[in-house]
Structures are given as structure tokens and as C-alpha cells.
Amino acid sequence: MNIRERLFGVAMFALLAIGVQLPAKAQVSQPQLSEQQGRAADLILTEAPMAPAQAQLQAQPAQNMSESEAELAQARRRGSGRVRSSDFIGVGADIGYADDVSLSVISKFSLNDRIALRPSVLIGDDFSILVPVTYDFTQANTELGDFQIRPYAGVGAAYTDNDDDDDFNLLLAAGADVPLSRQFTLNAQANLGVLNDTNFGVTVGVGYNFR
DSSP, X not given: XXXXXXXXXHHHHHHHHHHXXXXXXXXXXXXXXXXXXXXXXXXXXXXXXXXXXXXXXXXXXXXXXXXXXXXXXXXHHHXXXXXXXXXXXXXXXXXXXXXXXXXXXXXXEESSSSEEEOOEEEESSSEEEEEEEEEEOGGGOEEXXXXXXXXXXXXXXXEEEOSSOEXXXXXXXXXXXXXXXXXXXXEEEEEEEXXXXXXXXXXXXXXEEOX
8 A cells, every 4th residue: 555545545534533523513512502592582582672562561451450440439439429328226305296305216227228217216204106217318418518418208107105195197207317437327307297196306316337
């Protein structure tokens, strides 16, 4: 074998060795390159400014929440006149119906949002029981300073026991509830008994709210 053939063999072996190592290097370098490219892409996405459309989408829920809260507040203000007053039981004084001045026990028991049963007992020289069924005019509620006046009117029956005789009357009643706090309600009611006898009196009292 001459020198030329030996050099040609060495050159072919070197080319073969280089050809075997190139694919291995390519396989090692490609994942590293992909990983570096992924990190670069994440960095670009993280540091890139938010697109206007995306910022608008993220700001939209907060805007909708503010609008919903405003609408809820307006609905509460519009519906404040439709809030049912509390049921109560309390004491007060009546002038004129059963006697000049009588001790009165007042109460209110709601049957629904607007209709209530308001029995009261008047104790003086005479004894009377008043049982009107009333309708609350919630749409006519008015504000007086820091207090809300809730008027009502109704009809019912009245019983009076006096020295002469006992009698039943048709009762016409009208009044107003004035909430003083979460626990107490001021009540004023005018009572007119008609049919057998004519009796008229005004009851004023304070009730303790239990519902």
C-alpha cells in the first residue's frame, strides 16, 4: 500500500468520524435551543405591555360591578317606601274613647306586607277592646327629619264595657307608625266607633318591635 492510499484511507476515516458526531451534537443542541427560545418567549410575554383590548376586558367586570352597586342603591331608595314596618306590642294612653284618659295596650300583627291586625285594650273607668284590620299606605310614606311616617287606615270592631251597659260598635281607625329605632316604634291612632254609640278617641303609645 503506497503513501497515497494510506492518506486517502485516513481522510475517509476522519470524514466518517465527523459524520457520526454531527447528528449527536445536533440532537443535544436542539433541546437546549428550544428551551432557550421558550424562556425568551415567556420573558417577552411577561414584560410586554397589556393590549388595550385585554385591559378593557379586565376593567369591564369592575365597571359592571360599580354599575350594579349603583343600580342596587337606586332600587333600595326607590323601594324604601315599600319596606314593611315591624310588628310590635307596647303601652300608651288614650284620650276620649273609653274615658277622659285611659291606659292603652297597643299591638300590631302583620298579615302580609300591607295588611295588619292592630288590637288594643283601653283601661280606665270603662273598659274597651278595639280590633281594627288596617291597610298600610306604604306608597304614601313621608320623611320628617330623620323619621319616616307610615300611615294606615282600616275598619274593625270595638267592645266597650261601662256602668250602663255593654255595646259593640263598628270601628273606623286611622293612624301612623313612626320607627324610632330597630327596637321601638311610635304609634298614633284615631278611633271612631259608630253604629250603636258614637265614640271618638286618640291613642298614642310606643311599641317594642318583635318582628
